[in-house]
Amino acid sequence: MSGNPAKRGASRTAASPATRPVTLGDWIGASRLRTLPLAVAPVVIGTGAAILVTGVFHWVIALTCLVVAVALQIGVNYANDYSDGIRGTDAHRVGPARLTASGRVRPRTVLIVAFVFFAIAAVAGLAITIRTQQWWFIAVGAASIIAAWFYTGGKRPYGYNALGEVFVFVFFGLVATLGTTWVQALALPQEAWLGAIGAGLLACAVLLANNLRDIEQDARVGKRTLSVLIGRRATQVLYTVFVLLAFATTWFLAFFYPIAWLASLALLAAGPAILIVWTYRQPRELVTALALTSLTSLGYAGFLFWAFVG
Numbered sequence: 001m002s003g004n005p006a007k008r009g010a011s012r013t014a015a016s017p018a019t020r021p022v023t024l025g026d027w028i029g030a031s032r033l034r035t036l037p038l039a040v041a042p043v044v045i046g047t048g049a050a051i052l053v054t055g056v057f058h059w060v061i062a063l064t065c066l067v068v069a070v071a072l073q074i075g076v077n078y079a080n081d082y083s084d085g086i087r088g089t090d091a092h093r094v095g096p097a098r099l100t101a102s103g104r105v106r107p108r109t110v111l112i113v114a115f116v117f118f119a120i121a122a123v124a125g126l127a128i129t130i131r132t133q134q135w136w137f138i139a140v141g142a143a144s145i146i147a148a149w150f151y152t153g154g155k156r157p158y159g160y161n162a163l164g165e166v167f168v169f170v171f172f173g174l175v176a177t178l179g180t181t182w183v184q185a186l187a188l189p190q191e192a193w194l195g196a197i198g199a200g201l202l203a204c205a206v207l208l209a210n211n212l213r214d215i216e217q218d219a220r221v222g223k224r225t226l227s228v229l230i231g232r233r234a235t236q237v238l239y240t241v242f243v244l245l246a247f248a249t250t251w252f253l254a255f256f257y258p259i260a261w262l263a264s265l266a267l268l269a270a271g272p273a274i275l276i277v278w279t280y281r282q283p284r285e286l287v288t289a290l291a292l293t294s295l296t297s298l299g300y301a302g303f304l305f306w307a308f309v310g
Contacts, residue, residue: 022104030099030110032077034291038172038206039073040066041301042199046180048305049192053185061131065180067124068141075117076148080159082110083152088221118145132183140179147171162226164211165204173200191257194249195304201246202297206290208239209277213286239277243270243293250304259307266299 047062085100086107099105125141128134147167151159158167177196178188211218211227212235219228227235247270250263273292280286 030081031074034294036070036073037294037298038203039069041297042176043069043180044301044305045195045199046177046192048308049181049189049195050184052191052308053187053189058184061128061184064124064128068121069176071117071121072144072148075114075121076151078110078114079149080152082107082114128183134183144171144175160223162224162229164207165226168203168207169200172203191308194253198246198249198300199297201242202300205239205242206293208235209286209290209293213283236277240274243274257307259310260304263300263303266296270296
């Protein structure tokens with residue numbers, strides 16, 4: 001064997017990310033844990049609204065709803081990794097490298113993992129359907145998985161045509177929250193609707209922060225997100241409006257459920273996020289704004305749950 005061993009060691013140390021072995025941490029990172037509060041929040045709000053109606057905590061159904069929501073969220077994150085990776089959209093993205101785009105994992109492997117999580121969500125959803133005998137819920141579950149896939153998948157992904165926020169509001173706000181309430185209470189009180197609107201608006205705000213971060217790259221590769229179409233300043237305004245409107249729902253509810261005023265404490269996370277969105281200099285800074293907004297949704301949901309059951 002020829003060559004200096006020290007140099008060979010240095011070469012291995014300096015190996016590029018594309019040649020570095022994939023670790024469990026890489027897979028966990030690709031699941032985008034910072035977005036998981038967006039899956040948890042609607043279930044928490046919906047469960048609180050259901051307890052308000054029935055006075056009973058159906059914890060098995062609630063936990064199963066949580067499995068559905070989290071599995072769908074992780075599934076769509078891996079599906080996005082796959083679809084954006086094979087399209088080349090993530091080739092020069094800001095933030096952590098994706099599994100597919102980095103070339104360290106075969107696209108087919110990422111796709112299989114995405115569908116494994118979709119299958120987990122489907123099985124859990126079927127269990128809820130059998131338990132509640134709400135057979136039309138199968139169609140809701142199917143629509144949710146289809147929407148998750150076609151966000152960036154398929155020939156004409158709606159996420160590439162400025163419709164991401166619409167579908168996020170519908171599925172991560174209305175469907176997730178109201179569905180959770182319905183399967184536990186067989187009713188949809190106004191509290192569930194208002195909470196669903198708030199959860200949906202915060203989820204849309206997270207998406208706006210994400211797309212604002214990638215606005216230049218998305219424009220270059222032809223990904224027509226809402227941020228690309230309306231521009232940076234309008235995105236900053238819309239993000240702020242979404243966050244404040246979400247809190248406006250809690251201020252209205254507080255007249256009937258005083259504990260809901262405490263939801264304003266979540267502004268301790270939302271306020272800095274808004275400041276970052278308006279003052280950032282490097283796109284990477286918006287990763288923090290995204291994470292703070294996601295955490296805001298969890299605090300928001302927790303205080304609404306307390307208000308409904310307290």
